[in-house]
Amino acid sequence: MFRILALSFFALVLCVPINSFAISDLHIAVDSSLSIPFRKIIKDYAHKRLMIITADFKNSDLLSADPEKGHHAVVSVVHLGQKPELNGVPFASDKLYVCIAESSPIRKLIGKHDSLNTVLKIAQKHSAFIVPAPDNVMGNIINDVVLKLCAGRLVKVKNFENLGRAAIESGAFVILPGSIAIQHESAGLNRLFEVPQELYPEIRYSITILENEGINQSREFVKFLFLGEINYSELGFYKGA
Numbered sequence: 001m002f003r004i005l006a007l008s009f010f011a012l013v014l015c016v017p018i019n020s021f022a023i024s025d026l027h028i029a030v031d032s033s034l035s036i037p038f039r040k041i042i043k044d045y046a047h048k049r050l051m052i053i054t055a056d057f058k059n060s061d062l063l064s065a066d067p068e069k070g071h072h073a074v075v076s077v078v079h080l081g082q083k084p085e086l087n088g089v090p091f092a093s094d095k096l097y098v099c100i101a102e103s104s105p106i107r108k109l110i111g112k113h114d115s116l117n118t119v120l121k122i123a124q125k126h127s128a129f130i131v132p133a134p135d136n137v138m139g140n141i142i143n144d145v146v147l148k149l150c151a152g153r154l155v156k157v158k159n160f161e162n163l164g165r166a167a168i169e170s171g172a173f174v175i176l177p178g179s180i181a182i183q184h185e186s187a188g189l190n191r192l193f194e195v196p197q198e199l200y201p202e203i204r205y206s207i208t209i210l211e212n213e214g215i216n217q218s219r220e221f222v223k224f225l226f227l228g229e230i231n232y233s234e235l236g237f238y239k240g241a
Helices: 002-015 036-048 105-111 116-125 137-149 160-170 178-187
Strands: 026-029 052-054 073-075 173-177 191-194 206-211
Touching: none
Parallel strands: 026 052, 026 073
Antiparallel strands: 173 206, 191 206
């Protein structure tokens, strides 16, 4: 009987996703155009909820990272026609947004609320991996990067909201911005790539690839974390395996 219970417990543990999506895994992308008082409010808000603030990458000394937590997602908040409020204070920046599929029911849910906390809770509840909007340069770069790195095999994603899940199920690499990767050298980051400036002059950032054990030879799929310049709001998803 004890052996059966032990085996059942072990099976249950195996079924629990190691890389579950949690609010504590999120960063908040802070636009450098925000006033210092606004930044302080955001920082305090995030600190209480175990979030990490990521400032714009042009000022790397402002980046905040917790090496013990490893890689984290980066999230931005969209106005969606209203001005979200953070603890009663207007969150004033049109450069911050959450990117979800146009057809997603989550968009309607978020549109009914005006607080950052509610937006994040909805995203968590619905496993909404937050990725670049398809109508900006970071959204357009996704397919190009997939084609270049997937060695002939493409992760098919019909809606951006499911990109994270598709990538996790496929498994192979984690793409991170170089400015954050530098702070995680001890986590196994070992390869750095630059986005070709002749193709994407608007974007100035580097990509670091974290290779997962057993995937080095096939390189069939890619897990994504896309971050652009602050003009597009640093955002992405997924905590490294």
